[in-house]
Amino acid sequence: MKILEKEVLGEAQGIRITKLKIAASRITAKVKPGQFVVVMTEEKGERIPLTVVDKDKESITLIFQEAGLTTKLLGRLNKGDSLYALVGPLGNPTEVKNYGKVILVAGGVGIAEIYPVCKALKEKRNHITTILGARTQNLLILEEELKRVSDELYVISDDGTAGRKGFTTDILEELLRKEKYDLVYAVGPIPMMKKASLVTQKYAVKTIVSLNALMVDATGMCGCCRVTVGNETKFSCVDGPEFDGHNVDWEELIKRNRIYEDKEKHICQLNRL
Numbered sequence: 040m041k042i043l044e045k046e047v048l049g050e051a052q053g054i055r056i057t058k059l060k061i062a063a064s065r066i067t068a069k070v071k072p073g074q075f076v077v078v079m080t081e082e083k084g085e086r087i088p089l090t091v092v093d094k095d096k097e098s099i100t101l102i103f104q105e106a107g108l109t110t111k112l113l114g115r116l117n118k119g120d121s122l123y124a125l126v127g128p129l130g131n132p133t134e135v136k137n138y139g140k141v142i143l144v145a146g147g148v149g150i151a152e153i154y155p156v157c158k159a160l161k162e163k164r165n166h167i168t169t170i171l172g173a174r175t176q177n178l179l180i181l182e183e184e185l186k187r188v189s190d191e192l193y194v195i196s197d198d199g200t201a202g203r204k205g206f207t208t209d210i211l212e213e214l215l216r217k218e219k220y221d222l223v224y225a226v227g228p229i230p231m232m233k234k235a236s237l238v239t240q241k242y243a244v245k246t247i248v249s250l251n252a253l254m255v256d257a258t259g260m261c262g263c264c265r266v267t268v269g270n271e272t273k274f275s276c277v278d279g280p281e282f283d284g285h286n287v288d289w290e291e292l293i294k295r296n297r298i299y300e301d302k303e304k305h306i307c308q309l310n311r312l
Contacts, residue, residue, distance in 0.1 A: 040122040041061070041121045042059055042061055042116055042117065042118050043060045043061065043118065044059070045118050048181075050178075051175050051176075055105045056105075056178060057102070057113075059102075059103075059113075061098055061122065061125065062098050063098060067094040067097065067099050070094060072132060073130065073132045073156060073280070073281060074090075075127060076126060077126045077127060077129060078113065078122055080112045081112070086256065087109045087113075087254075088130075088251075088254045088276070088280075092152070092155060093154070103151075104148040130276060130277070131278075131279065131280075135162075138160070138222040139220075140168070140222075141168070141223070142222070142224070143160075143169045144172075144211055144227070145227055146172040146173070146231040147173060147174070147228060149249075150171055151181060153185075153224070153226050157185055160224075168193070169185050169193070171192070171202075172195050172206060172227070173197075174198065175200050175201065176196065176200035206231070208231065215241075220244055221245065223235065223244050223245070224246075224249075225246065225248050229250075232284060236285055239284070249281050250279055250280050250281075250282060250292070256276075258277065259278075266282070266287065268282045269286040
């Protein structure tokens, strides 16, 4: 679990996006696109889920935004340091097959999560249109990597410094108005995934979202990551993390995701992070 490489991919507006390459040969032998690992930085620390972005024979690559206490502590580690614990692969892998024409929509650090899915779907000869969204140019990641494995690539940012100004769902709706697509896969902030699902529902396009609901043990025992999908209770860690975006109870998920916001900010202030 030693950190082999560390790189800051982007930094702006008080946000930092960091990439770590970590020795994990047992995980890399089994992990598939869409799956994640759970990371602990210290013995009494929090468990956090992070998607496996890339791998080789000996290591996995993780990309994360330094937001709460644990991700900021993780960002303080350097090459040569080791994690306290690393568990995985967890969750169900993406169903990779030939769908036909696919749109991938990614916002913020969700761009990292969409990268392995994009590569896998391209290998199955899908036509891939990728839409990348970021707050600003300095927080846009993996643009060149995704350009290489996409047939079409669109970039959009909140302030217009990268690509055009606006939101990923603006481009998504424009594309769906013009042509028929067989699948939309969206990952990023919950409001973005909700809006993408509402847009695709109008055009009756199958939509998969990868949910970042709260997780603790990530094995289905604690129930913290429960979400309502199709009026049924699901656990995003063991039933997901991918679900049909048209069946997710988005309002419930948004409320659950905000439960610990105030406590997280308070803890960060106490730790001067």
